[in-house]
Amino acid sequence: MKVSSWFQGFLFNLGRRFVIGVPYVWLLLFFVLPFLILLRISVTDMGNGVDPFAPLIDAMPGSWRIKLRHENYFSIFSDAAQGAVGGLGGGFGNTIYMEAYAISLKYALLTTLSCLLIGYPFAYFLARSRPSVRPALLMLVMLPFWTSFLLRVYAWKGILADQGVLNNLLLALGIIQEPVVMLYTNVSMLVGMTYVYCPFMILPLYANLVKMDFRLLEAAHDLGASRWKAFWLITVPLSKSGIIAGSMLVFIPSVGEFVIPSLLGGAENIMIGRVVWDEMFSSNNWPRAAALAVVMIVLILVPLAFYYRASSGRGAHAES
Amino acid sequence: MKSQTNLLLRFAENNLGRLWLGLVYLFLYIPLFFLIIFSFNSTRQDGVFTGFSLRWYQALLSDSRLVEGFFLSLKVALITGTLSVVLGCFAAFVLVRYLRFTGRTLFYGMVNAPLVMPEVIIGLSLLLLMVAVQRTLGWPDRGFITIVTGHTLLGMAYATVVIQSRLSEVDRSLEEAAMDLGCRPVQVFFLVTLPNIAPALVSAWLLTFTLSFDDVVISEFLSGPGVTTLPQVIFSYARRGVNPSIYAAATLLIAAVSLGIITYSVLMLRRQKRLDREISAATRSEQAFPDPAAAG
Numbered sequence: 001m002k003v004s005s006w007f008q009g010f011l012f013n014l015g016r017r018f019v020i021g022v023p024y025v026w027l028l029l030f031f032v033l034p035f036l037i038l039l040r041i042s043v044t045d046m047g048n049g050v051d052p053f054a055p056l057i058d059a060m061p062g063s064w065r066i067k068l069r070h071e072n073y074f075s076i077f078s079d080a081a082q083g084a085v086g087g088l089g090g091g092f093g094n095t096i097y098m099e100a101y102a103i104s105l106k107y108a109l110l111t112t113l114s115c116l117l118i119g120y121p122f123a124y125f126l127a128r129s130r131p132s133v134r135p136a137l138l139m140l141v142m143l144p145f146w147t148s149f150l151l152r153v154y155a156w157k158g159i160l161a162d163q164g165v166l167n168n169l170l171l172a173l174g175i176i177q178e179p180v181v182m183l184y185t186n187v188s189m190l191v192g193m194t195y196v197y198c199p200f201m202i203l204p205l206y207a208n209l210v211k212m213d214f215r216l217l218e219a220a221h222d223l224g225a226s227r228w229k230a231f232w233l234i235t236v237p238l239s240k241s242g243i244i245a246g247s248m249l250v251f252i253p254s255v256g257e258f259v260i261p262s263l264l265g266g267a268e269n270i271m272i273g274r275v276v277w278d279e280m281f282s283s284n285n286w287p288r289a290a291a292l293a294v295v296m297i298v299l300i301l302v303p304l305a306f307y308y309r310a311s312s313g314r315g316a317h318a319e320s
Numbered sequence: 321m322k323s324q325t326n327l328l329l330r331f332a333e334n335n336l337g338r339l340w341l342g343l344v345y346l347f348l349y350i351p352l353f354f355l356i357i358f359s360f361n362s363t364r365q366d367g368v369f370t371g372f373s374l375r376w377y378q379a380l381l382s383d384s385r386l387v388e389g390f391f392l393s394l395k396v397a398l399i400t401g402t403l404s405v406v407l408g409c410f411a412a413f414v415l416v417r418y419l420r421f422t423g424r425t426l427f428y429g430m431v432n433a434p435l436v437m438p439e440v441i442i443g444l445s446l447l448l449l450m451v452a453v454q455r456t457l458g459w460p461d462r463g464f465i466t467i468v469t470g471h472t473l474l475g476m477a478y479a480t481v482v483i484q485s486r487l488s489e490v491d492r493s494l495e496e497a498a499m500d501l502g503c504r505p506v507q508v509f510f511l512v513t514l515p516n517i518a519p520a521l522v523s524a525w526l527l528t529f530t531l532s533f534d535d536v537v538i539s540e541f542l543s544g545p546g547v548t549t550l551p552q553v554i555f556s557y558a559r560r561g562v563n564p565s566i567y568a569a570a571t572l573l574i575a576a577v578s579l580g581i582i583t584y585s586v587l588m589l590r591r592q593k594r595l596d597r598e599i600s601a602a603t604r605s606e607q608a609f610p611d612p613a614a615a616g
Contacts, residue, residue: 015505020421023411023476027430030473034445041448122344125337137341139585144348146577148534150551151570154558155351158358158366161562165354168367195347227329248436256438258537263558273440277540280444290448293441304436 042072042290072291097275097292101299104272107186107261108254111193115201115250116243118194123205123242124235128214138206141199153192153263160188160264189265193254200253201246208242209235248307252300272296352574359567366562380565380572389550390569393533396464396549400471401529405521407472408479408528415480416487434477443541446470450542462544470538475528482527486520487513526580 076097126137144152159165160182167179182188212235220230236243258273265271272292279289362371380386411431418424434442450466453459460466490513498508514521536551543552550569557563 012505016418019410020414020418020427023407023414023431024423024427026407026476027427030446030449030469031430031434034449037448037452038441038445118344118347121340125341128337129341139581140345141348143578143581144352146530146581147352147574148551148554148570150534150536150554150558151355151566151573152351154554154566155354155570157558158562158567159350159354161366163365163367165367195351198344198348252436253438256440258438258440259555262555273438276440276444280447280541286448289444293444296438297441300436300438 038290038293041287042294044287072287073295075288076291076295096270097272100270100272100275101295103269104255104257105299107189107193107269107271108251108257110190111197111254112201112247112251114190114194115198116247119198119201119205119246120243123202123209126202126206127209127212134210141202145199149196150259153196153260156188156192156195157183157263160191183264184266186266186269189261189269192260192264193257196260197250197254200249204245204249205239205242208239208245212238244307248303251303255300256296355567355570356574358564359571361564361567364562364564376564376568377572380568383565385548385553386550386565386569389548389553392464392547393550396467396471397529397533399468400475400532401525403468403472404475404479404528404532405483405525407476408483408524409517409521411476411480412483412487415484431477431480434474435481439474439535439537440541442474443470443538446473446538447541462542463547466542466544467539467547467549470542471528471532471535474535474538475531478531479524479528482524483517483520486517490516526584 076095126134126141129137161167162179162181162183164183166182167176170176171179216234216238217227217230220234221227225233256273257271258277261269261271261274276289276292276296279285279292357369358366359376360372360374361369362373362375411427414427415431446466446469447462450460450462450469454461494516495508495512498512499505503511534551535549536555539549539552540555543549548556554566554569557566
């Protein structure tokens with residue numbers, strides 16, 4: 001009896017280890033290990049004909065040295081042609097990479113703002129609609145998400161083209177006299193990004209606003225606040241966590257967006273995702289592509305840390 | 321007077337709401353309408369509807385790249401969906417049930433990180449891993465296996481979120497009852513827990529299937545020569561210019577998805593109704609046969 005119960009305990013422990021082990025090992029192998037390799041490649045020599053997987057450590061009899069290269073990172077931030085080689089010379093900040101980061105951040109920020117501008121009132125009105133129609137309305141927001149994202153972006157290409165539907169419509173209505181160039185400009189890129197990421201802003205905002213007690217607004221109203229004032233003093237502060245969550249969900253993937261700029265963006269708006277791609281497959285400069293990706297991760301980690309602090313703060317607040 | 325202006329304000333607000341909702345829905349659905357309408361266009365023109373024709377559907381079916389891409393994507397998505405749900409099930413179980421073990425924080429971070437990581441980074445780092453593995457082991461070549469791995473990494477994260485939220489709502493007393501009645505933990509899982517979380521498993525599978533079927537960035541990084549998924553083919557066409565056969569493909573996809581969602585909602589509605597009926601029947605029978613102990 002004792003032996004069998006010990007055996008059962010052993011089996012239970014084994015099962016537990018198995019259940020934890022399977023996803024753990026999977027994630028270590030395919031999520032953590034690739035990042036370590038990425039980091040490692042980013043500090044290898046980027047000369048021609050050099051194997052990026054060559055060992056970092058030169059073992060010689062009696063001594064060994066580590067070959068860590070920082071050139072990949074320096075070349076991102078400073079232009080070796082202008083400044084001193086390998087140093088922070090006069091070319092600092094003027095590289096195409098810095099420009100690409102700046103453009104990516106700018107468009108990610110603009111996308112987040114326009115999604116918030118469109119999505120916040122939308123989520124607010126959705127949360128205040130009749131409960132009986134809410135599931136259907138919510139379903140309508142999700143529905144486009146189930147059809148191909150690529151195809152929906154592609155459709156904008158036809159809509160915004162010089163001879164496209166929108167231009168033809170505006171011409172027919174007499175609003176414009178000749179076609180406006182919209183495709184391959186920053187306008188078309190922003191429209192595409194806002195379009196794709198809007199639901200990611202709407203859903204967390206809705207989840208937040210629908211839980212809000214709207215009697216608070218009535219109370220404020222009874223106490224003499226105008227609707228507008230009540231909205232700014234009560235609704236907006238109460239939905240802060242929703243705003244932060246939605247903004248993160250829009251901002252972070254926007255920074256690394258690759259497909260939308262390639263289809264709708266112009267030649268002057270090269271975002272960092274595209275640059276990484278080009279370094280990897282056109283220039284075949286793997287170490288630099290890896291270094292660019294590492295810097296991109298760092299850029300994303302900053303708002304992410306902010307987000308986790310905000311959301312864990314919210315969790316603690318809810319528990320108390 | 322004041323109440324009148326109030327009424328007016330409220331009326332305006334209600335209509336502002338409807339107007340805003342309507343405009344945003346229009347914004348969300350314009351591309352879909354565009355794709356459907358112009359897939360039936362008789363010419364290649366983008367801005368004018370010149371007449372009804374099915375020629376782009378014919379062109380689509382005779383385009384071997386698109387058809388092959390479709391079947392490859394289908395295969396990848398089916399395997400990715402299944403693998404993601406299995407792995408997501410494990411991960412969700414760990415997150416909900418095993419609250420204390422070494423490395424839990426790391427595990428939590430690893431599960432959630434792919435959700436917020438740009439796909440370019442996931443694709444690039446996995447590609448580097450695959451190249452390293454291929455060099456040391458001589459296997460696998462870039463292609464089917466590497467694409468499925470990449471998609472599953474992302475899909476598992478989404479599946480975990482969906483299954484986790486359902487699993488945390490499961491009534492544990494049912495499992496405890498099964499244990500008391502002599503079930504082994506594995507039996508408890510398959511006989512009690514699994515049926516309980518089945519709806520979440522279905523939605524997680526559908527979600528990961530869709531993500532995989534739709535993914536272009538990770539596939540672009542991880543595919544090899546001669547292996548191109550449907551989104552990759554579409555992406556390469558789209559960069560070149562207008563091709564209405566893509567509109568036709570889109571229309572077919574939209575039709576399939578709408579049909580699927582409608583069927584799913586009808587089934588869910590029926591299930592809910594049956595459940596309601598059974599619950600009300602059960603409560604009625606309780607009233608018809610009052611508990612003798614309570615009566616005594």
